[in-house]
Amino acid sequence: MGFGKTGFLIGAATALVAISPHVLAQDSEKRSYDLPAQDLKYALRAVARKDGYQLIADSRALRGKQAKALKGAYTVSEAVSLLVEGSDLIAEVRNGSIFVRGRGEPSREAINGTAENNIIVTGSRIRGGASASPVMTRTQDDIRTAGLSNLGDFARSLPQSFAGGQNPGVTVGVGGISNENVSSASSLNLRGLGPDATLTLLNGRRIAYNGVAQAIDISSIPLGAVDRVEIITDGASAVYGSDAVAGVANIILKRSYDGMEASARLGAATDGGDEQQQYSVVAGKTGRNLGFMFTYSYDRSTAIKAGDRSFTNNAFPNTTILPAMRQHSIVATGYWEPTDHLTISTDALFSNRHSITIQPLISNDYRDRGYRRTPRNQSWSISPKIEWKLPADWLATFMGTAAQDKLEINSRLYTAGLLNFASVGSYTNKSRILEMNLEGALVDLPAGDLRLALGGGYRSNRLIADLQTERATGTTPTVQFSKNRSSYYLFGEAAIPIVAPEQDIDFIHALSLSAAARYESYSGGMGHVTTPKLGLVYAPSKDINLKFSWGRSFKTPTLYQQFLDYTAQLVPISDFGGSAYPASATALYISGGNADLRPERATTMAATFEIHPAALPGLKMSTSLFHIRYKNRIATPIASTTGLLSNPAYQSLVNLSPTEALIEAFISGSPTGLTNLTDAPFNIDNVAAIVDSRYVNIAQQTAKGIDLDISYSVRLAAGDMIHLTGNLTYLESRRKVTPVSAAVDTAGTLFFPPHWRARGGADWSHGGFSLGIFGNYIGGIKDLSAVSANGTD
Template sequence: MNCKTSKLRDAISLALVVSASATGAAFAQEATTLDKVEVTGSRIKRTDVETSQPVFSLSREDIQAQGLTSIGDVIQNLTANGSTLNATFNNGGNGETRVSLRNLGANRTLVLVNGRRWVAGTGLGGATDLNTIPTAAVERIEVLKDGASAIYGSDAIAGVVNVILRTDFDGAELNAYYGQFSQGDGSRESYDITIGSSGERFSAMFGAAYVKENPVMAGDREISAVPIFNTGSDFGSTTSPNGRFALCSGVFTSGACSVDQTRPNGVVGQFGYDEGQTPAQWRPWGAGVNDVYNFAPDNYLLTPQERKSIFGQASFDITDNVRFTATGTYNNRRSEQLLAAMPIVLGTGPGAGVQARTISISPNSVYNPFGQTVSRIQRRAVETGGRSFNQNVDTFGFVGALEGNFEIADRYFSWDVGYSYGRNDQNDTTNGLFNILALRNALGPSFIDGGGVARCGTAGAIIEGCVPLNLLGGVGSITPEMLAYSTFVAHDEFQYEMKQWFANVSGELFELPGGMLAFAAGLEHRTESGYDSPDALIASGNTTGNSRTPTSGQYSLDEAYLELSAPLLRDVFLARELELSVATRYSDYDTFGDTLNSKFGFKWKPFDQLLVRGSWAEGFRAPSISELYSGVADSFQQIADPCSTTFGGGYNGLTPDQRARCHGQGVPVGGYDQGNSQIRISVGGNPNLLPETSTSKTFGMVWSPTFLSGFDISLDWWNIEIEGAITAFSGQEILDDCIRNNNTQACGLYNRSGGGNIDTLLAAGLNLDVIEAEGYDLTVNYRLPETAWGSFSFSWDTTYYASYEENGDGNNQVGEYDDANTANNWRIRSNLLTRWEMGDWGATWAARFYSKQDENCQTMVDYGYADLCSDPDRYIDTPEGPVNAAQNRLGGATYHDASVYWKAPWNAKITLGVNNILDKDPPVSYSTFANSFDPQYDVPGRFMYLQYNQKF
């Protein structure tokens, strides 16, 4: 086979060291004598790795220098990456780590492994979980910062991340890693071994790896020890361990009492308990220091994971021109998220589900001393130890192919045919949930039998196995026996499967003035399927947690593509090289129909030191199975109802027309007490969704001056427009759009129960959004000449986000932090890596910069914490007059990471490193969900690690 040579690998490795986003002329001259390879962003095999598109690369050495144990965390540090899931997402996380190029959403970034589409995440698919790719198997990462649907199909709107696995490994290698935070927590350990052999016609490699990442508790960092930093427990939950209750002396039916609810003394209001009190020792709710619960310390700040993986690659030359290749990976991930104990909300408690509204504490319960129905029930069951969400995920990946080459009339052609398979199997277990059916029995009539044992039911109708539940006695009143009966362990199953058949051919057709006209063409057939099978109790809604219905779905498609590369001129005046490239792809889906997407690019070298490049591309994203078919599920979102007077609802700040809309929906004059900042809403799929469409444009230059050897700089402008973007509006956006903006469509998505509380609210995806994003990428590389003090090199990569607008409203969101929408919109993200090498010693210093942002701080003003906002007196003009719109400044943050290594005589390498060596704290945010800093920033504390590499 002539597809791969040692000379080629060495040349590519050299290019990656200086970052292939800006390769110099010297490398291009070297490469022209080499065999042809496929580069990210093109299917045409070529000797020149420079294309019309900007590509940024990280070598294995660059990856290891970051001191991270997850390939997902490495990719998170890319300057072009925006806000996505990672291990710092506890409330709302699922153990996955994703990438979102241009901050356009993880489902608009395509992830490839060895140039092949990687299986989507667990459940019903969508974005890729980067933790399913074994870190030890990775050779390099290539990032295409351009739309590429014409080359790779759906999802490549914002760009492509191509993870290249190790191949042709000869020998053995062992790696060990251990690190932890300076506070003594969050330890991580990693071990892997790789063994391979490469011969004349056969090569094989096998590897195995183990990674364990331990948690950090939110209570162990000052910034996360309370729900909102600097406010104590004021923003805690009113569903506390001591409880919040009310009696109904009238008729109680399905979440309503026919008369005012009272305390045991007959006074209207609610009552609660202090720790250690008996049910009869009640006190008015709101008079105790423990009525607002600080749930933050019970949460993970950094979630734990344990990953085991094996990977292998083999190839065999069947003939001199035909080779069989196979690559297989298996990864098992066990991860966990831990939340505060389950809030038991029943009866008239705000946010109670359909089944939960029908439950009250019977006046005949042995634990009810009041002789009346307890109709309002809010009690945090801390006796459970919290809610633990556990994932056990198996990911399989396999690619088998025949590949070869041939020549016709001195024309070189290569081909490959094969099959790609990927599957995620996920089993979830959740502890700390309550069974609604069991609660109905345990809170119903009960009695003490002749042996002094509390029994459910009546003497003539005993409910066997049931244990009466005491919610009216403060913390500690729920015994292990009560929990054993009333709680349950939820078991959920998910699967996502992808099958793909492919056939490709690439070659040269005829001579043009600048070289051979080259092409690539291919056919692909792909099927994707998935299911979500929740626990039976969750599906029925008979649980105090989020309910959802079982779902399954699939789709299939056929695709054909053609790509041409036309070198028009070479070695003439003002055109050392001029090349045009075009590509088009036809896709036929069995869901929405067909689509055709094309791409055009050019690269022009007026002289050797300067490359000018540009591209225009159409793109699309097919709706995922989750977006199409996901069943109805519960979601508890932090919502400040504008018609409420609590939790920053802002009723008092509404205009007369806005208040009238509240009153028309049943809200009392004067507003209402929302009762709970977390409101139960429903989310689900929409089978009528159409694909998103996009147009991407890039234009840039690469300069490699001959007078400054080892230096190159690239600057690229990019612009992306997306139409028909699938958007699921949050509950907060729906309520605000209805009440504040009088959007009747939004008003039709929810209704209220008596007293003004939100009863039901449905949020489903719609093809309504229009997005336009624009910015610049700058990459500078400089490798200095060898000196007496060793060799030095610098790599500086920066993304400047110029604008981000939705629906043509003229509101540039860059620099505005909005956790409920696109979250981080940094104007600048920048990474600088400095490397020093001298003999057996070396060191790196890396700086990661995030620019400042402004967030809406009006809620803090409304709640009496104006002094926490950097600009509490900010006003904006509206048609109805000036409106207070307080802001808070999230200052810029720079993290510094350093490492030093020594190459030992026994063919080993020992590295000692510290990430966040200056102990930089993240900027405080007052709007981030479930935290006081955004999860894209580092967890506070220095992280120290030791790496050992041994080659045999």
């Protein structure tokens, strides 16, 4: 980290802290409101966000309360008073914050928690729990104001997420399977550790994986149905289980809607291509004890071709660099509260997407020789939930999910105007989950309630691979299997308040600890995994929070890595650098899936500094240091067979004294038998080595760096709002392919994230009109495979 860049960061932070508005908005200024009747917590949140206020509320006080429609011009105090009218609640508006509590309950100083305390924060199962991990929140309005029209664009705009991996602009044959995309899906890839190392949830629940890389297609969820996205940039397997290594993204839907909204959007890239159409409808109804919402979105975009961009002028002009896509998406949500103690709700999602990719190989016409790929992706999920309020503020939750994602592949290679062959078939992921959770106050401590969450569940994932190659001579199966992995799990979490603000202790405004643990037992002989996590939140004053978290996380092998058939090839041992052997000596080369794979393991740490000064109520700033030590990563480590037998890095993968039984076992275990690539018949006595190049738990990786997230909102005298945002990340990452190989820097190199990435902007709103400007910075990368002695930046 150079001094120049570090100085820029400090200077930017100082400049934002020093900003003060010409005229700070007062509670006496009136704004126009047009809010439908809805849950009180959503109505209060809408007012807070519209006016740049912080909402602090008690979860028990708001639960089940409804707000009437609010239309007209009111001050913030008037608007809040009208919303809570008849609800038995007391509301205060002071110093840029809205405080809501029940009558007879503690004053605003005693409310334990942070903004929007009525919502469970991602990363915890405890209501009102303060997360010790860094959390970023982006609302639907934030995403739209930034000029982003879907969650795929949002994922690619996030500096902490690597835009490689499962994203539409990534084609096949680049940097391994985790950097290939045949479905035109979009997935988060925090820290560049792989889309399968970031867990993506929908309303706190898993949905089906997409394709074979164990990634979640975030673009299948229409933005119109989204309330907000919460992202934890820290390991969280102790709470959520597998995949939560680099972090967790929780896409939270609107619970209900009252009325109907239709929108249309047209756009295009200034340099050509990517002509976009988007049409969406959001409709719903909210009553006293029930509500529903229905969202439909149609998205269509044309391709960006190599000929449209100067930086791809070395490719044939018709080469697709961003595919043409057409997508239909539907989300339906609903809830019913038959009694004050019982809530029944469900979420449903459906998506259907088609895309087209052209890849010419010898001329601009792919039919001379080239590929035309037309994948189709269809996914759905349904997630019912029952919540039962028990005595003493305990809550029992029962929920389940059934989900499926089917990717249909149609890849055709043409030669001289004729079809050479077609790779067709599908990958289908099926997911089933049942879970029970019990949460509530266990002990009343001097600083507040010690809260506990306990639960367990069952989860299964199935991958059905059905691919074949079609030629004029017939059809040949290529990848054929149907495999399931199931697990039973137990989890527990505790939130322990040590010091509360009302205790009035010098230099300790608040102090709390958290602890979580999860145990999972897997089928198929993969064993069990236990993951703990500890957290601390210390507030020396009401303006500052210091957070620290430590934990262990894990990721299970993908079903493709574990159950893909392996091949056995017989090759001359001289191909591997075996010069001291007879000319007849051979080696058995094994590649493909490995049923003996085990979970990848990680240790994660994060330290966070947050500031939200009362003197500048619109300012929020968060800086986080993170460190991830990732071991037993699954890889195919043999990059080159040249000199393989004498390369110490590959010693653990080479058996120079194979027994006949082992040779026969490898050959008989391959569905295709032995592929003889020598000029002589197979002779088991001539096999001098076995080279095992299957997927294996062998690689190690570290990732560390710093995140900076800043937002500042100010309301001017005329009622206009100005909102400034900034998000920056610096990443260092190193990888060892084998235990004895040298560690290699990956950040800042091709197929990996850059060291530096940032995004910032400003928007101004006046009534129903808004104007924004946003910019991105992506640091340079080096192509270490380039012929140039200095590499390519």
